[in-house]
Amino acid sequence: MSKPSIPQGTRDFGPDVVQKRNFILNTIRSVFELYGFQPLETPAMENIETLMGKYGDEGDKLIFKILNNGLDNPDKEKQVREDFEKVLQGKNVKGITERALKYDLTIPFARYVAMNHNQLTFPFKRYQVQPVWRADRPQKGRYREFYQCDADVVGSESLLNELELANIYHDVFAKLGLSDYKIKINSRNVLVALAELCGGADKMTDITVAIDKLDKIGLEKVKNELAQKGLATEQIIFIEKYLKISGSNIEIITGLQSLIGHTDTGDKGIKEISYLLQHCDPSINISVDPTLARGLNYYTGIIFEVAAPKEVKMGSIGGGGRYDNLTGTFGVPGIAGVGISFGVDRIYDVMEELDLFPDSLQVSTKVLFFNLGDAESKVAFALMQQLRNNGISCELFHENIKFDKQFKYAEKKNIPNVVIIGSKELEENTCTIKNLQTGKQETIPQASLMKFAF
RNA sequence: GUGAUCAUAGCUCAGUUGGUUAGAGCAUCAGAUUGUGGUUCUGAGGGUCGUGGGUUCGAGUCCCAUUGGUCACCCCA
Numbered sequence: 001m002s003k004p005s006i007p008q009g010t011r012d013f014g015p016d017v018v019q020k021r022n023f024i025l026n027t028i029r030s031v032f033e034l035y036g037f038q039p040l041e042t043p044a045m046e047n048i049e050t051l052m053g054k055y056g057d058e059g060d061k062l063i064f065k066i067l068n069n070g071l072d073n074p075d076k077e078k079q080v081r082e083d084f085e086k087v088l089q090g091k092n093v094k095g096i097t098e099r100a101l102k103y104d105l106t107i108p109f110a111r112y113v114a115m116n117h118n119q120l121t122f123p124f125k126r127y128q129v130q131p132v133w134r135a136d137r138p139q140k141g142r143y144r145e146f147y148q149c150d151a152d153v154v155g156s157e158s159l160l161n162e163l164e165l166a167n168i169y170h171d172v173f174a175k176l177g178l179s180d181y182k183i184k185i186n187s188r189n190v191l192v193a194l195a196e197l198c199g200g201a202d203k204m205t206d207i208t209v210a211i212d213k214l215d216k217i218g219l220e221k222v223k224n225e226l227a228q229k230g231l232a233t234e235q236i237i238f239i240e241k242y243l244k245i246s247g248s249n250i251e252i253i254t255g256l257q258s259l260i261g262h263t264d265t266g267d268k269g270i271k272e273i274s275y276l277l278q279h280c281d282p283s284i285n286i287s288v289d290p291t292l293a294r295g296l297n298y299y300t301g302i303i304f305e306v307a308a309p310k311e312v313k314m315g316s317i318g319g320g321g322r323y324d325n326l327t328g329t330f331g332v333p334g335i336a337g338v339g340i341s342f343g344v345d346r347i348y349d350v351m352e353e354l355d356l357f358p359d360s361l362q363v364s365t366k367v368l369f370f371n372l373g374d375a376e377s378k379v380a381f382a383l384m385q386q387l388r389n390n391g392i393s394c395e396l397f398h399e400n401i402k403f404d405k406q407f408k409y410a411e412k413k414n415i416p417n418v419v420i421i422g423s424k425e426l427e428e429n430t431c432t433i434k435n436l437q438t439g440k441q442e443t444i445p446q447a448s449l450m451k452f453a454f
Numbered sequence: 455g456u457g458a459u460c461a462u463a464g465c466u467c468a469g470u471u472g473g474u475u476a477g478a479g480c481a482u483c484a485g486a487u488u489g490u491g492g493u494u495c496u497g498a499g500g501g502u503c504g505u506g507g508g509u510u511c512g513a514g515u516c517c518c519a520u521u522g523g524u525c526a527c528c529c530c531a
Contacts, residue, residue, distance in 0.1 A: 005521095008523090056529090058528075061529095062530085104531090134530080136529075137455080137528095138523090139524075140524080140526090141530095142529095142530075316531065319530095345531075370489095370490095402487085402488070402489090403488090404487075405491095406490095407491030407492085409491095411492065422489060423489090432490095439492095
């Protein structure tokens with residue numbers, strides 16, 4: 001038997017890590033609910049055809065497929081061998097795999113809306129906090145199993161939704177103490193206008209993929225990539241002008257206006273962005289980024305991305321945008337929506353690196369009762385139960401051993417108070433309370449323990 | 455999927471051109487200390503050096519393979 005291990009890219013979360021993660025998750029959930037979003041959960045696995053083809057060719061490769069059960073049934077051997085031949089050629093065959101682990105929360109949500117649109121009240125605002133899986137090579141900030149926290153509004157085209165989502169980002173990061181975040185916005189319409197003006201509406205994807213890399217690889221390499229994709233020199237010069245738009249939000253808007261504002265789609269995109277900027281409270285750290293493109297092709301309007309503080313070298317810690325016709329692929333056309341997502345695992349890594357978790361998270365048990373004998377611990381147990389009924393978490397040490405051990409246990413578990421009931425206290429119906437942080441201790445009647453302020 | 459790099463005690467790491475019985479700090483356990491923890495002192499346990507092959511009189515050290523971690527590319531949260 002070899003050493004036990006866990007699959008590549010997955011993690012165990014120990015007690016203190018879970019507490020910190022819950023701090024993040026609970027913060028996000030509470031803000032979602034504050035804005036009127038309702039919880040939804042979907043299965044870990046979906047039918048494979050629900051997921052395939054929704055995330056592009058690259059995405060399809062990263063979907064975890066689940067092998068069917070019963071493939072070793074001798075009666076099916078011939079069929080299974082034939083099917084497996086097709087799998088070797090890169091096809092999905094129902095006989096081998098018909099389920100897959102979910103890859104994100106948006107597509108399962110779209111599937112849910114398509115299945116239930118008759119019962120739902122629109123606009124439907126749902127949030128969802130669940131793990132998703134990707135068969136990617138793990139690296140910094142990237143795992144094979146990770147949590148997504150999504151909030152989406154479907155059935156409404158109002159920009160008010162975008163405004164609310166931007167505020168949710170702000171509220172969550174403010175509550176987490178991650179005030180150095182930065183929300184970047186752009187509109188897909190601006191990018192469409194850019195592509196149209198470059199005579200390459202069909203080159204939209206190539207253009208967006210290339211310019212998205214600007215801050216990573218630099219202007220020259222972006223231009224090279226565009227040239228490789230077959231764009232003409234004057235088109236690249238135009239894109240270069242676009243990429244050089246910078247400055248304050250107002251300056252960027254002005255720059256966009258002069259470059260693409262004369263087209264219908266460009267004008268529409270600029271208006272979307274302007275609306276958001278005008279209605280956002282100045283405390284919200286939001287800025288226009290014309291190079292923001294986002295890979296997923298289903299976005300159609302405003303797109304968001306949240307950057308972590310620069311010093312931590314982490315990719316985005318959240319993203320989202322507007323999409324039209326999300327459920328169209330499931331046979332229910334005409335339902336538009338907009339949504340955002342939080343990358344909890346990355347937020348955790350960033351907060352850990354910046355040491356932003358409050359110390360108070362580490363306390364779980366407030367009081368440890370010492371165990372100093374049968375009669376003594378019997379009294380201690382009764383008192384402990386009363387305290388527990390009052391909502392104070394406490395423990396009785398599991399065996400009667402020397403003080404030293406019991407103190408050290410309290411210390412290791414970060415328990416701030418101990419209650420000592422030994423033979424002396426037993427006789428006098430008292431108990432001794434010691435605060436381990438201050439070192440102070442006092443002896444009070446047992447009857448007063450319930451009133452003690454721990 | 456492509457590439458780089460690493461793997462030695464529970465943890466963080468030393469380990470010389472290949473050479474006797476593989477070390478340290480921290481942690482753990484026991485004692486100093488039978489009703490007062492954190493500090494200190496003393497002692498102990500703990501390793502088929504990731505796994506499998508190979509070269510060699512001899513391998514933690516060199517070679518090959520394999521697994522896993524980390525990082526980068528692609529893509530993404």
